[in-house]
Amino acid sequence: MNYPNGIKKENKILEPKSINYKNRGMSLEEDLNITNRYYIDNHIAYIYKKPTPIKVVKAEYIKEKYRVIREAYYSEPSTTDYNGIYKGYYIDYEAKETKNKTNFPLNNIHPHQIKHIRNIVSENGICFLIIRFTSLNKTYLLKAKDFLEFIDKEKRSSIPISYIEKLGYLIKDKFLKRIDYLEIVDNIWRL
Amino acid sequence: MNYPNGIKKENKILEPKSINYKNRGMSLEEDLNITNRYYIDNHIAYIYKKPTPIKVVKAEYIKEKYRVIREAYYSEPSTTDYNGIYKGYYIDYEAKETKNKTNFPLNNIHPHQIKHIRNIVSENGICFLIIRFTSLNKTYLLKAKDFLEFIDKEKRSSIPISYIEKLGYLIKDKFLKRIDYLEIVDNIWRL
Numbered sequence: 267m268n269y270p271n272g273i274k275k276e277n278k279i280l281e282p283k284s285i286n287y288k289n290r291g292m293s294l295e296e297d298l299n300i301t302n303r304y305y306i307d308n309h310i311a312y313i314y315k316k317p318t319p320i321k322v323v324k325a326e327y328i329k330e331k332y333r334v335i336r337e338a339y340y341s342e343p344s345t346t347d348y349n350g351i352y353k354g355y356y357i358d359y360e361a362k363e364t365k366n367k368t369n370f371p372l373n374n375i376h377p378h379q380i381k382h383i384r385n386i387v388s389e390n391g392i393c394f395l396i397i398r399f400t401s402l403n404k405t406y407l408l409k410a411k412d413f414l415e416f417i418d419k420e421k422r423s424s425i426p427i428s429y430i431e432k433l434g435y436l437i438k439d440k441f442l443k444r445i446d447y448l449e450i451v452d453n454i455w456r457l
Numbered sequence: 458m459n460y461p462n463g464i465k466k467e468n469k470i471l472e473p474k475s476i477n478y479k480n481r482g483m484s485l486e487e488d489l490n491i492t493n494r495y496y497i498d499n500h501i502a503y504i505y506k507k508p509t510p511i512k513v514v515k516a517e518y519i520k521e522k523y524r525v526i527r528e529a530y531y532s533e534p535s536t537t538d539y540n541g542i543y544k545g546y547y548i549d550y551e552a553k554e555t556k557n558k559t560n561f562p563l564n565n566i567h568p569h570q571i572k573h574i575r576n577i578v579s580e581n582g583i584c585f586l587i588i589r590f591t592s593l594n595k596t597y598l599l600k601a602k603d604f605l606e607f608i609d610k611e612k613r614s615s616i617p618i619s620y621i622e623k624l625g626y627l628i629k630d631k632f633l634k635r636i637d638y639l640e641i642v643d644n645i646w647r648l
Binding site for chain 2: 306309312314316317318319320322333334335336337338339340341343344345349350351352353356357358382386388389390391
């Protein structure tokens with residue numbers, strides 16, 4: 267922000283930084299997108315990522331019926347990011363990645379999402395986390411019950427990888443299916 | 458758009474119109490929001506509206522970690538707007554309103570959404586439309602199967618209200634629950 271006569275405001279103001287979203291890599295999300303697309307196209311399951319909630323304040327028409335949004339803000343999601351139907355069952359999960367090698371930080375997951383996970387478990391929905399350790403190139407499925415048990419017992423800011431290795435399930439990388447988590451769901455929930 | 462020297466461009470250009478979203482009324486959506494909130498708070502069902510998909514092209518930081526979106530575009534949804542879990546079952550519906558008094562226009566519902574409805578029905582998920590005739594102040598639940606049967610048999614651009622009155626279920630207005638569609642779901646699907 268420029269002030270007349272070069273007067274500097276007292277408090278430090280950060281220069282607005284433009285963020286270009288065109289080339290942003292989202293590796294776990296991209297892989298899950300490919301996996302879910304495979305499941306949909308092959309009529310195995312219909313599971314989708316929920317769009318990020320955005321509150322629109324201002325938009326313009328640039329052509330008749332063609333709108334561009336000019337002012338909007340990200341909102342916090344009230345639920346997990348992924349849900350859908352598989353073999354007639356409700357399925358729901360959150361996917362997170364971390365660069366850490368020894369633990370999974372819990373600040374990744376918002377209180378609303380934890381509450382939502384509890385709600386789904388109370389309804390006996392199929393519910394879990396997909397956790398990727400990017401530096402180790404390992405992706406685990408951790409049942410929601412095992413996740414909730416940890417956070418309710420331990421008052422810690424992260425889950426040690428040993429807990430996830432012990433109670434979680436390593437998801438194999440595959441070419442077409444990428445992160446074939448439904449193979450593991452079949453075994454755990456005996457579908 | 459202003460041109461130098463008052464030169465008018467050949468093709469007509471529509472002036473960009475600012476749309477302020479702050480006071481936009483969305484009556485069926487608002488009612489469903491209240492209903493769904495009631496269901497969630499009373500641990501009856503966990504059903505949410507999916508956020509509108511928006512593709513973000515440009516955003517700025519205006520404060521540290523506080524972003525405003527400056528350029529974004531609405532995308533077409535790939536699924537219906539509402540889904541969740543009820544009594545352990547996957548539930549999925551689309552909600553539309555019309556000012557028409559004698560028919561429900563089908564251009565309201567996109568091909569992707571129709572395909573999604575077919576997919577959910579093939580999985581035996583609980584699936585339906587909520588249709589509100591705003592001028593008549595009547596809201597109906599129409600089973601997905603009845604909807605699909607109509608559009609597959611009749612090559613028409615709208616569903617006559619007589620079909621909806623005959624095969625659909627009128628949803629009573631209630632004070633707290635607003636549009637208590639689950640009461641009807643219980644009866645239809647014998648839950």
